[in-house]
Amino acid sequence: MNRLFFIILVFFLGPTYELHAKSFTNLSEAKNSFSSVDQNVKLEFPKDHGFHPSFRTEWWYVTANLKNQDDEPLGIQWTLFRSSLENTGILNGWKTSQIWMGHAAVTTKNYHFFSEKFARGGVGQAGAQASPFKAWIDDWNFSGDWNNAQLNAAGDQFSYNLKISSQKPLVLHGPNGVSKKSPSGAKSFYYSQPFFKVDGSVEINGITHEVEGKAWADREWSSELLDEDQIGWNWLGLHFDDGSKLMVFEVKSKSGRSFFSGTRIYRNGKYKSLQPQKFILRPKLSNQIKKDKIHLDWKIEIPSENLNITIKPINRNSYMNTFIPYWEGPVSFTGSHSGVGFLEVTLTE
Amino acid sequence: MNSIVLTVLTILSHWQKKPIQLVLMILCLSVASALWSGVATINKQAKLSYDKAASIYEISQVPILISSEKDFFSDDIFSKFRKIGILVSPVISGTFKGNYGEYEIFGLDPISKNSNYFDSRANQSELLDFITPPYTVFANSFTAIRANQEGLFSEVEINENLADNKIIVDIGIAQEILNKKGLISRLELYSPEHDLDYTFINENKLTLVNSNSSSDFDQLTRSFHLNLTAFGFLAFFVGIFIFYSAINLGIEQKRKLIGSLSVIGVSKISLNIAIIIELLIIAIISGLLGTILGYYLATLLLPDVNSTLKGLFGVPAIDGIALPINLWLANFSIVIVGVLLASSNYLFKINKVNILSSAHYASLVSQNRSNATLLLVIGIIFLAVGIMLFIFSNNLIFSFLLMTSVLLGFTLLLPYMLMILLDAFSFFSQSIGAKWFWSETKSQTQLLYIALMAIMLAFSINIGVSGMVNSFRVTFTSWLDKRLAAEIYLKIPNPKFGPKILEFINLHSETILPIYGTNIKIKDLPATIFAFKPHDTYRKNWPLLECLDDCWADIESDMGWLINEQFALKLGLKVGDNFTVKLPTGLHDKKISGIYSDYGNPKIQMMIPLNRFISNFPKLKPRTYAVRIEEKEVDKFIDLVEKKFPFDSAWITDQRTVKSSSLKIFEKTFTITNSLSLLTLMISGLAIFSTIISISEIRRSQLAPAWAMGFSPKILIFQEFSRSIMLAIIAIIFAIPLGVVISYILTKYINVTAFGWELPNAIYPNDWMKLTIMSVSIITISLAIPLIRNSSSSAREYLRVFNSE
């Protein structure tokens, strides 16, 4: 799912957008100098864990729902984002025209800490490679291989060092991993590994917490992300207590029409796409909205699965006050099923 | 005017007949001034290096990391630092010569430079234009016009705050323009300094420069440069001494010439001008040669000087030796001034020459005594001054002055002591032949005394310096045994494997002790703080000089400080004194519990228990460890570990290897001192050689009557040779006790004030033997050459004495 990228797009399409202005999206650049998402391309691993320079944008996104030794819930975010300013074809040196951005966060009931980093590509400061697998920016790492990896990052008041492992196969969203974002052709390559088991330690304000839990990794890359009238989205990735997973997202547009998509993933690793008409994703209306100003409480219904759940955030103040701000944080849900997960909401100003 | 030219040519023609003397005189002067100018050049270059490094700070206003070896280094290092979590930003700067002018190009990476840049959305477009085509650059309007003409940049954005000819460009573009692909000039540091791993900086051959660096570098290297200067000055002094002797001996030789010139009507003024021109010509030639030789000397010494500067002091190394005009001029003027000063006596005497007098070189026996007495008095004055300075010997400069006055004072006593000694020998001889032998020796002394004093000076310095070096070597070796008590030392080659390696080693060894530290400031002085894991290894071996009560218990439980000798000396502390240290966790006040010896370290240093260190510097991780295992298991163990973790570089070594490489570094420091010492000794050899040649004619005229009375020339030559050797040996013997005193001053005062650590003094008779044999050999060869040369022509030469009448 194109999350941050959408936000960036929004702001450049919005009032600050100038026709000649350069931006991270380089919209003025003709799309066909970048590669297009092609459904006929078969994804290969571990090759496609690495980065795809001819695509305009890409990320490696890991969220984790953990519990410490006192059973308190903790959310972890690790994101590495890449944007190509020009398809120069240059992969090494200062002129690669690639910008990398990293976000890391730790959220508990009472605390939310985050950190942001930027780097240019081609000089070793940040990057990603398929084999051996490594995605990094400065001293933040996501490396190893997709069965056994190490994840670490640090900010001013926090740091974490986690081991994540999974034996289950990857989940491809959409046919051959091509995930549509709009009816008119915006799409990306998108796959996940929602079945990571985690253990490690998280340090907050000098105190170390031994943690364990679940993690969800998303990989996405594209050059044609949003249609012109699309302005934001909401995304949820949920771990059910029974071991199954669910991913749903809604892309909002100026005209008011939303595009829905999702994937239901079962305990045994099998999964199926959810057609928009097969499920309902809507915010839970309440007076909270006046305080929050954005929707942080949600309801999901999937009649065919007898699924009806209500989702609420663990910490309502989980704002990422980064260069382009958004809300991202751990959630828990109850109803016909229960569990934990992550919610991301773009900010509308 | 013509008359002056003629006079000058006539005066110079004198040398035609004695080319060797002229060559020797110029050679002596050149070598001496070469030593001086070589040393001055090195010191000047070093100062320029430090200033350049420190000035970069002024531009950046944040601490920066520069290469300690060259102007540019690989930009790989940028990501290396970033990957260990240190926030740095690369900068490359250089001069670009375009068709329309010279430009100062500054290449930056705005992304890593200041993360706050992104706060302003409006800047984003500007930023992107900077780092992607069209690669906009920034310059002021004056520069922009010229830059546009160069056709290098597609867009120049005006910023009037920039200086003329300064252009800010993206780092990638800058690298291309300056033809320095993959290179940068410096890294700006945005993380706190104490987050930096001390060894990591050194490994990457970098130096940290901050607002204090200018004074830090100066302070650290002061004694080193003073050392060099002292030698240079000494050598030059000796050279001028010798020149003085040679030029004065020239009076007699020129006597007739000057007489004839006066007779044909050349005025006194013209004569003086001509002589001054002669001196200036000699001075200029010597100055020229000296500066060139000095340059080569400096380039020869440079690698060792640089190893010392980088390895020992951690200051930027010297890039290369340049000879700017002002250095040439400075060296020249010193030589010219020295020469003129040395010749003042000569000029004075020339003016007193009685043109009709045919007196022989008559300054002699009667003046002998008065000269020697004069020198004795001056020598005593120097010694008295020395004793007074002794009281102030806490100061480095005063200590050097103390040593100088002791050196000169004792040396000036030599002529008088020789006089007394020779009188005694004469007194106790019976035959006229013997008595004559000693009286001729006294005559020779009058002519040789300067060369003899030069030998004494050089020899005593060599004894002093070798005494100090030996003391150091002996002390250091036994100290090193204590400091490097562990059997094995290793450095984790790749942090990723750290835990695995440590786990493995833990299984196969008794103990692993981490070794790491960082730089801090203690009362504004550059200092280092190290961690130690409390263990018996330290209790049993650490070379403590002082220990208060149960010092280790206090230190380990964080109740007392453990500091090095330099720390204690520089800040005037003793065990028991309270001292406050500012650490990241706050101000800590404790008593000094232990002081340990730390030879060779110019910085002050302290050690705190591991857990304390971690709480203060949580971001630092040790990469070096000491491992304790049984001695006999060492080789097997290293093999085992290297097989299990086959990394490229040798990352695990045994105690023996570490010790020998430590010793090598320290030897390097003394290599320079030793080389200069030896050079000074060789100058004194040259001195006696050239003096003997200069005085040979005069001596012949003294000995000719004996030839006429029935001494065969061979015997006369042999006697003359033995006299010279004997005098030289006596000078050397007198030099030995002086050398011992110098050694004492060096170890007890100069070393202490310069470095902050004290060596136990000892004497090394073996050294004396070695040095004596070497010096006597040099001198014997120096004396034998003219001897062999003269033996064939001696009869004719004696005859000439008579025929010239």
Next chain:
Amino acid sequence: MKSNKVIFKVKNLSKSYPGNENHYTLKDINLNITQGSTIALIGESGSGKSTFLNILSGLEPPTRGEVKFNNVSMWNSTEKERALIRRNELAIIFQSFNLINSLTVWQNIGFHARLSGKWDRYLAEQLIETAGLKNLLNRYPDQISGGEQQRVAILRAIMAKPKVLFADEPTGNLDDQNSKVVIKMLLDMINSIGATLLVATHSKAFASKLDIKLKLKDGKLKS
């Protein structure tokens, strides 16, 4: 004492200098000097007087010819042998005194004599008295006048009791007064030890006081 014994035999003596081989300073000189004679060698400056004296006394080698002293060839001997002859049998006085500067007047006087084992203290004291040098005994050569120096040189030569005394322009550097004193002293003392005297001089007055007068002109010796 005078006798007919030939002490110096000079045969076909020639001297030219290297570089100037065609010009002869001395040409084919033949001379027999008898014991006890006093000879004046007269000639202008550059005529070769000093050269002749030097060759005879063993200081300078001839180009051709032979010099025999007491039937021993001077120039077929080694340098060492010549030195010994000078030490034991000859004495030389030079124009510029050539005293040993590092020794006192007293030591200078006795130097040659002690070297050849002929020291005679009694004689020394007498001669010193005669020469008027009693108060100068502890002085060094550079502390006495030219005239005094030459007197010391004469004493030194005489004390050595040489068979032959060579004097090369002994009054050349002295004023008239001192010259007179020196000449008188020399002749008196020569008589007392009976040595042969060979003086090179351009002073006619001096020459007139000596037995034989030889003139050196164009390299040839004439009576």
